[in-house]
Amino acid sequence: MAVMMGTMTFDPQDPDTPEALGSTAPPGSGSRVTMRGSLSRRGILQTAVTLIDQNDLRYLTMRQLGADLGVEAMALYRYVHSREDLLSGVVELVIDDLYGDPDVHLKDSGWEEYLLKLAHGVRRIALAHPQVFPLIATRPPAAPWVRPPLRSLRWMESFLDTLHRCGFSDRDSVQAYRSFSSFLLGHLLLEVSAQGADIGPIEQASPHDTPKTDLSEYPRLQSLASELSQDHSATEFEIALEALMDRLQLLRQ
Amino acid sequence: MAVMMGTMTFDPQDPDTPEALGSTAPPGSGSRVTMRGSLSRRGILQTAVTLIDQNDLRYLTMRQLGADLGVEAMALYRYVHSREDLLSGVVELVIDDLYGDPDVHLKDSGWEEYLLKLAHGVRRIALAHPQVFPLIATRPPAAPWVRPPLRSLRWMESFLDTLHRCGFSDRDSVQAYRSFSSFLLGHLLLEVSAQGADIGPIEQASPHDTPKTDLSEYPRLQSLASELSQDHSATEFEIALEALMDRLQLLRQ
DNA sequence: AGCCGGAGTTTACAACGTAAAGCGAGGATG
């Protein structure tokens, strides 16, 4: 039985699949009648996000971004200090999507519901912006104690405050923040990376790579081929998340 | 009490601190009498690794690497197809370090010892090459089911075979592989990223960033400042690893 | 001796980020 090893089968029902999620069309994107003054930092960042999502990070070039906005590359520098700043802005923008997500309620819920909603919210933006998420994950944080992917001070504050109010000690709420961060980062980075490899924009890699991966040296891989090709990200995410929460529950006693 | 919020305090005793770990000196690195024929793919990759470790990924330039090897940039292209190929090679090389690690025994041990040693082995290389690890984490894998940071077929084979021999079902050993990968990725990426932010090579970021982060808006952060500034990566790694293994234990029944 | 192939160099080019100067429209000011 020949199993398609370069492809994955996906779970049919996934709660965090990208549907709407704040697609406020960036001004000037699409409309070619870009008159003077239509540019704005937010619009630039939004166009940058769609540019990254549709292609690849290295496709986001100052000139390309300018062209997409109907403007010369140098015009962007009035709104972004540099390309680095642009990327930071992109990360910030995407994270901010989360803050406006109505499904992620911050106030007046148990810590368990809070963490659940938050985790799924983050997963939703990761899946909506698979090309941007690695950036969220790897961009150097403002301070060493700010951890991706919840890399804004207000999210940290919200998180730590909620847990504190739910009876976590100082030490334990910080501990929870760290566990939660690394859980999200690990799971989601792997998920979007696998997704990127599946429908990757560019096949770089070595010359005769994966036309048909030779597994003759690896009997276990061979026999697990079908198992490995199945994607259960959604359920695995759920299970691991609940396991984490059980651990945190014990912490709190 | 003024807490230093841009700095971290570290655990004194950490088992995975970088000491020796395969520092076979790359040929031609240091010796300036580079005669014809001294170049090799392996040597190039090794020099590239030290170049990344000492500075930054964006410091690794074909010309710079050539200069370090006492050779013109174009000479490298006889051994490396492109810069992308170079980076892939770097990742592969660093991962291979793990395969030669005597502390990571593969055969004839329980799955628990196997996972423990493997996890610490990976942590050791992550800490030894903090600048390279993000590359290991984010570089697109050969196939969607190959997951960083154990991104070689032989490691997958070894992993899955060991678990299989220890009584894990097909489904469960794959499940274990995935959990283990995301655990390692999340923890270690955050650890090296925090480390990189601490003694970061270049302060990019916004104009008046972190001269003194203003926390007046964030009371919870303020009161947790000291807690947040402490680094317990080693013990947290250990605890999370054991929690994961408990979960896997239950899987196996 | 003559050739030849492979290792490294030279030259060249397109694409990138970005500094610096230019420029035109519109509002403010006389």
Add this chain to the structure above:
DNA sequence: CATCCTCGCTTTACGTTGTAAACTCCGGCT
């Protein structure tokens, strides 16, 4: 109304990058 200033964008330019193509040169073969 004329003038000027400023803001938003364009033009031009430069240095750095990855890499193709041609060239050079040395050591070993016939």
